[in-house]
Amino acid sequence: DVKVTQSSRYLVKRTGEKVFLECVQDMDHENMFWYRQDPGLGLRLIYFSYDVKMKEKGDIPEGYSVSREKKERFSLILESASTNQTSMYLCASSRISSAPSNQPQHFGDGTRLSIL
Amino acid sequence: DQQVKQNSPSLSVQEGRISILNCDYTNSMFDYFLWYKKYPAEGPTFLISISSIKDKNEDGRFTVFLNKSAKHLSLHIVPSQPGDSAVYFCAARKLTDKLIFGTGTRLQVFP
Numbered sequence: 482d483v484k485v486t487q488s489s490r491y492l493v494k495r496t497g498e499k500v501f502l503e504c505v506q507d508m509d510h511e512n513m514f515w516y517r518q519d520p521g522l523g524l525r526l527i528y529f530s531y532d533v534k535m536k537e538k539g540d541i542p543e544g545y546s547v548s549r550e551k552k553e554r555f556s557l558i559l560e561s562a563s564t565n566q567t568s569m570y571l572c573a574s575s576r577i578s579s580a581p582s583n584q585p586q587h588f589g590d591g592t593r594l595s596i597l
Numbered sequence: 598d599q600q601v602k603q604n605s606p607s608l609s610v611q612e613g614r615i616s617i618l619n620c621d622y623t624n625s626m627f628d629y630f631l632w633y634k635k636y637p638a639e640g641p642t643f644l645i646s647i648s649s650i651k652d653k654n655e656d657g658r659f660t661v662f663l664n665k666s667a668k669h670l671s672l673h674i675v676p677s678q679p680g681d682s683a684v685y686f687c688a689a690r691k692l693t694d695k696l697i698f699g700t701g702t703r704l705q706v707f708p
Contacts, residue, residue, distance in 0.1 A: 512694050514695075521606075523686060523699055523700035524686065526695065526696070526697075529694075578629075578694050584694065586696065588633075588640030589640050591639075591640055
């Protein structure tokens, strides 16, 4: 079974702090993703990566950055945390799909981040 | 601009009956559609998918139907069980591995 592990289930930080969320997958997947989930808004993609040291912006990258130094690890960084970044953060990984097939994304259990 | 829409935030169904969850999309370039299920305090788990070249895919109690002309897909669960109570997200893919998710529908199956 694919295992995607997020380092913290719950995290409380203060406004202005630099926050690191860590995600590790054990299935040698090429793709890794960071989402945030908010009530009424579903899952929104923040950043994704197709390979080591490669990153692409998702739909809501503002205020965030990412790092992928190793294939199994994808870090999300809040450069200067703000209260509107209080949310559930979900990491996912998948193999690269080759048409016409699709490789589903496998998710971690999430980090509930509160910014005070 | 919400490209994938789930217009029903919640659905309540009696155990043993059919649950039908709906999803609409706007982009005709989507080539794959997926359904994910999410329990509280857990990450979403993949349930079933369908390619845009098909109109039906079945896996046990779960069937997904795709109507491309209406840009509409639906997930049927028959028979519904209490363990199916969760939030269901539909998602769409456009030629890459990036997914666009809907806002989710909370399904409650009661005895």
